[in-house]
Amino acid sequence: MGAAGRGDGSVSQSTHAYERVKAEIVAGGLGPGTHLNEVRLAERIGVSRTPLRAALQRLDREGLVRTVSGRGAFVSELSLSDVRHLFQLREALETHAARLCARSARRGEFGGLEREFTEQHAVLARDTGGSRLDGYYALAEELDRRIDEVVANPYLTGAMAPVRDQLRRLRRIARRSPERVLRSALEHAAVCRAIADGDEDAAAAASARHIDNSLRHILDASV
Structure with missing residues (x-):
């Protein structure tokens, strides 16, 4: 597979990961404060860690995820x-x-x-x-x-x-x-x-x- 094909696959995986994790957060399956372990989460939703990381960064920008340096990503809490x-x-x-x-x-x-x-x-x-x-x-x-x-x-x-x-x-x-x-x-x-x-x-x-x-x-x- 050429570079373009790999790129398309990565985008597709990232989109899939974004939509899946977002849906679980919005529905409450991933509750506020939940630690989003990249290894376990990537395995569970069937993507590699690179597109998952891109998805979590996107969710961070949207306020649904909070990234803590040295600790990883967490579902954001609403005070x-x-x-x-x-x-x-x-x-x-x-x-x-x-x-x-x-x-x-x-x-x-x-x-x-x-x-x-x-x-x-x-x-x-x-x-x-x-x-x-x-x-x-x-x-x-x-x-x-x-x-x-x-x-x-x-x-x-x-x-x-x-x-x-x-x-x-x-x-x-x-x-x-x-x-x-x-x-x-x-x-x-x-x-x-x-x-x-x-x-x-x-x-x-x-x-x-x-x-x-x-x-x-x-x-x-x-x-």
Whole structure:
């Protein structure tokens, strides 16, 4: 195999390692503070150490991994101060994105999402065992994708991407509270309704209200 082929393979392995480790961190399989032993991790996910090291460096830049000189890489931890700072940035980005969507010619698309969130609320209200949460979170991911498409601003969506990754790590807290998930579904519906109506102020306010309520829930649950 030529040098180009080896290079392509290395990039592919690095991407595979990045996506695999990132998914495990976001899902909580690799918890905060976990030491990421390169030898064992490379063997487990089926890559060599060089592309794994590149993947860990990329995750370090994104804030999901913390590299300590002489000790190696660890899954980053989120203090309550980190969470507050994260939500401050989230509010600045998401409220502006909501305004942009409300003034877009595609704002009517959010009417369908409003109905889906309202339906999800009804489904979750009947779900006493939490078996339908994945459907709700999939719909929330769809809302994020639609916002990114409608905003069509790579700088804004690029800034939101690492924030969303950190937020996904916090979902386990919301999952423990069915009441919070129910309220969150209605809050998402309100954001979508305001966007569909073309009301920028209402869209930004609904987004800010959802973010503030989410932060309060996390802080209360962490006391």
